[in-house]
Amino acid sequence: MIRDLHEKLINQEITSEKLTEDYFSRIEKKDSEIKAFLSLNKELALDQARSVDQKIKNGEKIDILAGIPCAIKDNICAEGLPVTAGSKILENFVSPYDATVIDKLKKSGSVFLGKTNLDEFAMGSSTENSAYQVTRNPNDAGRVAGGSSGGSVVAVAADECAWALGSDTGGSIRQPASFCGVVGLKPTYGLVSRYGLIAMASSLDQIGPITKTVEDAAIILGRITGQDSRDATTADQNKKNYEAGLTGEIKNVRIGVPKEYFASVGLDPQVRKIIEAALKKYESLGAKIVEISLPSGEFALATYYIIMPSEVSSNLARFDGIRYGQSIEKEIAIEENITLTDIYFRSRAKYLGKEVKRRIMLGTYALSAGYYDQYYLKAQKVRSLIRREFEEAFQKVDVIAGPTSPTPAFKIGEKIDNPLEMYLSDIYTVTANIAGIPAISIPVGEIENGTKQLPVGLQLSGKWFGEETLLNTAYAWEKNN
Amino acid sequence: MLTKSEVQKIASLARIEITDEEAEKYSQELSDILGFVEKLNEADTENVEPIAHITGAKNAAREDKIVEYSDETKDAIIKNFPEKKDRFDKVRAVF
Numbered sequence: 325m326i327r328d329l330h331e332k333l334i335n336q337e338i339t340s341e342k343l344t345e346d347y348f349s350r351i352e353k354k355d356s357e358i359k360a361f362l363s364l365n366k367e368l369a370l371d372q373a374r375s376v377d378q379k380i381k382n383g384e385k386i387d388i389l390a391g392i393p394c395a396i397k398d399n400i401c402a403e404g405l406p407v408t409a410g411s412k413i414l415e416n417f418v419s420p421y422d423a424t425v426i427d428k429l430k431k432s433g434s435v436f437l438g439k440t441n442l443d444e445f446a447m448g449s450s451t452e453n454s455a456y457q458v459t460r461n462p463n464d465a466g467r468v469a470g471g472s473s474g475g476s477v478v479a480v481a482a483d484e485c486a487w488a489l490g491s492d493t494g495g496s497i498r499q500p501a502s503f504c505g506v507v508g509l510k511p512t513y514g515l516v517s518r519y520g521l522i523a524m525a526s527s528l529d530q531i532g533p534i535t536k537t538v539e540d541a542a543i544i545l546g547r548i549t550g551q552d553s554r555d556a557t558t559a560d561q562n563k564k565n566y567e568a569g570l571t572g573e574i575k576n577v578r579i580g581v582p583k584e585y586f587a588s589v590g591l592d593p594q595v596r597k598i599i600e601a602a603l604k605k606y607e608s609l610g611a612k613i614v615e616i617s618l619p620s621g622e623f624a625l626a627t628y629y630i631i632m633p634s635e636v637s638s639n640l641a642r643f644d645g646i647r648y649g650q651s652i653e654k655e656i657a658i659e660e661n662i663t664l665t666d667i668y669f670r671s672r673a674k675y676l677g678k679e680v681k682r683r684i685m686l687g688t689y690a691l692s693a694g695y696y697d698q699y700y701l702k703a704q705k706v707r708s709l710i711r712r713e714f715e716e717a718f719q720k721v722d723v724i725a726g727p728t729s730p731t732p733a734f735k736i737g738e739k740i741d742n743p744l745e746m747y748l749s750d751i752y753t754v755t756a757n758i759a760g761i762p763a764i765s766i767p768v769g770e771i772e773n774g775t776k777q778l779p780v781g782l783q784l785s786g787k788w789f790g791e792e793t794l795l796n797t798a799y800a801w802e803k804n805n
Numbered sequence: 806m807l808t809k810s811e812v813q814k815i816a817s818l819a820r821i822e823i824t825d826e827e828a829e830k831y832s833q834e835l836s837d838i839l840g841f842v843e844k845l846n847e848a849d850t851e852n853v854e855p856i857a858h859i860t861g862a863k864n865a866a867r868e869d870k871i872v873e874y875s876d877e878t879k880d881a882i883i884k885n886f887p888e889k890k891d892r893f894d895k896v897r898a899v900f
Binding site (some may be wrong): 647689 | 807812815816818819820821822823831834835837838839841842843844845846847848850853854855856858859860862865867878881882884885886887888894896897898899900
């Protein structure tokens with residue numbers, strides 16, 4: 325899709341300005357129902373678009389992303405634009421700087437339409453935890469978009485942008501991509517800089533693309549990777565041209581299927597059917613399907629629910645009503661005799677949401693004196709076990725396949741009062757974050773539900789920094805369907 | 806099961822004011838989640854080293870150099886202070 329738009333731009337069949345205006349009018353028409361965007365930056369976007377048009381007119385060479393309108397998850401900072409992270413505590417906050425990914429995309433000439441909705445601080449699996457609005461699934465407005473990158477995914481699925489950026493800590497790109505029928509990629513930990521991404525769980529967070537096609541994901545990935553002195557966890561990897569590796573040829577690619585993924589009682593039988601059919605298709609394309617076992621996978625979700633909240637409790641300590649964001653300060657008369665700690669306690673109580681507080685408290689407990697060894701240290705050891713199993717599995721196979729989520733999109737409100745139930749929808753996705761490996765969700769089928777079609781995603785995961793094989797395996801599906 | 810007073814203690818460590826009813830609710834919810842993560846005890850981690858960095862990266866250092874920001878950026882940072890006096894972030898007394 326991006327390549328087609330690029331061709332049209334350089335052949336001057338369409339201008340970026342017109343393209344951008346078209347997306348804005350689609351947003352105006354649709355977004356009041358599906359609620360993907362939290363803020364729009366029409367002026368800036370049209371300026372960016374016009375400057376690309378000017379370059380084309382001047383006969384200058386432009387990047388493939390230049391002039392292509394995209395959307396940004398609202399936990400990624402862009403200079404001069406609001407960034408709320410879906411939280412009231414950052415209402416009216418304007419970022420003074422660009423995230424590294426934004427800086428890179430600006431250099432490519434990307435057009436930023438606006439910022440998209442998310443679960444507060446990316447904590448959630450449905451985008452119902454946003455402090456502002458509930459994003460709706462374009463396939464069925466009564467169902468959730470998935471989360472936490474629900475806004476970005478819906479914006480892509482409903483053609484409100486050409487592509488979008490999301491962030492993925494436990495499945496936040498892939499699970500909504502599966503629910504809405506688009507492509508979502510979480511890169512290897514350390515491939516993309518997290519500088520300027522509002523931190524949730526720093527050892528798990530990664531930024532990645534949400535797109536209509538696998539080729540688009542490859543194009544974007546190649547433009548956002550790179551070592552960054554501002555994120556010490558970024559890896560020194562050679563720049564790769566991911567789209568050049570998309571041949572669709574997967575003869576003898578070994579696809580591992582963990583038997584545990586299909587033994588789970590929570591797996592919807594219709595999802596299972598679609599995934600099994602997709603694996604058959606891969607076999608017919610020449611791939612070798614190999615049964616493997618990842619027994620420690622059953623600990624992945626429990627490991628996640630120790631490591632993630634622990635890191636959350638530390639990262640979110642900065643939201644204290646002192647240096648930025650909403651503060652109780654303004655609401656209390658200056659004569660009133662309160663101290664600095666009162667500002668902390670009451671600002672956090674008032675402006676942080678329920679799920680955020682729940683995770684901060686859980687993490688605070690897990691890290692508190694006397695419990696560290698029992699919880700955090702234990703979880704980091706289990707994490708070693710899980711990584712070791714993946715290392716062994718990747719001796720035998722090139723890619724691992726399974727469902728992205730055990731069910732299709734669930735109904736709005738269905739799981740909101742039961743945090744544990746909500747957490748289970750990430751059971752297949754968290755493992756990639758725990759192990760640090762790349763994983764992609766691609767749409768491989770739909771479940772008929774009355775008059776509605778509910779998309780189902782296949783998750784493929786690859787070796788550390790093995791995005792080329794991973795993307796090509798995903799591309800093979802796309803090319804042959 | 807976490808008691809209400811344990812929950813109050815956690816909230817106080819986390820610098821979040823919670824009401825009595827909230828403490829009650831959190832005691833149930835946090836206990837449920839802690840019950841779920843108990844599963845980790847079944848994992849045999851004898852002689853297993855904890856993960857330090859998932860892709861095995863070692864300490865990353867960069868030059869310790871001061872980068873001066875533009876006045877524009879400084880103003881943008883100051884603009885985000887909840888309360889200010891001139892160009893200072895104004896806060897309440899510590900005690």
